[in-house]
Amino acid sequence: MGKDNIDASLGLEFSLALFERYRKNGLLQAEIQHVPGIRGRCKGFLHLVEGKIITCYIEDKEGRRHTTDQGLLIRVDSERGPFEWTLSPNPAPPAANPNIVIPMRPTPNSPIPKTIAPLNLEMLEGWTSRQKLMLSIVYDLIDGVISIEEIKSKSPLAPAVTEEALRVLLSMKQIIILV
Incomplete structure (x- = not known):
């Protein structure tokens, strides 16, 4: 974990309440498992702006995003975790796994x-x-x-x-x- 990241592995629900209280911004993420409808390990992501969740999704091991709500992530974290959630203060989309090559499918005449x-x-x-x-x-x-x-x-x-x-x-x- 980098020096700018905040460890939020005390539990997602507790951490979200703190981030909302202190109006934190950033990307909260963790590797999670046992998510209903998704096989194997995956990553959970929550983008926070002033402590409020603006987007929430799960990325499966193939790199596909599945929109979800915080309730599902909180439930999975409390039942199967707590997982190692970290808040990166400068949110950016998660980097792709360098071992997975995703072919680009250019669309003709796409702006x-x-x-x-x-x-x-x-x-x-x-x-x-x-x-x-x-x-x-x-x-x-x-x-x-x-x-x-x-x-x-x-x-x-x-x-x-x-x-x-x-x-x-x-x-x-x-x-x-x-x-």
Whole structure:
């Protein structure tokens, strides 16, 4: 565990209450097992903004994401854990397992966003921390190579929220769209 990460392995329910009280931001994750409907070990992820859960999902051993709710993760953690939950203060989508090669399936004529200016979140006066975090998550996924559809599939946010963040970044002239 890195020095910036917070150990939250005292139990997910207890840790979530503390994170909400202290309005923590970040990515809470753990390797978990015995999740109903998912075979084998998997990873649970919760994105927190000011202590509130904005997305919650499970990633199976093949790297597929399954949207879930915190209740299921809390129940699995209390019945089969506690698991080693850690909160990373700078949320980012989980890195793919380097041993698994996932083939890219490019879509012909699929638009590709590219950054053209750095995103300065301090300049966004009047924006909530949650809005800034959502913009930052989507901005960090843009590399000038992957398409909008691939960004939506990699984003921990709902596809509609990811699309809206892309529209905002485009209108702010932070990105361009390559066709």
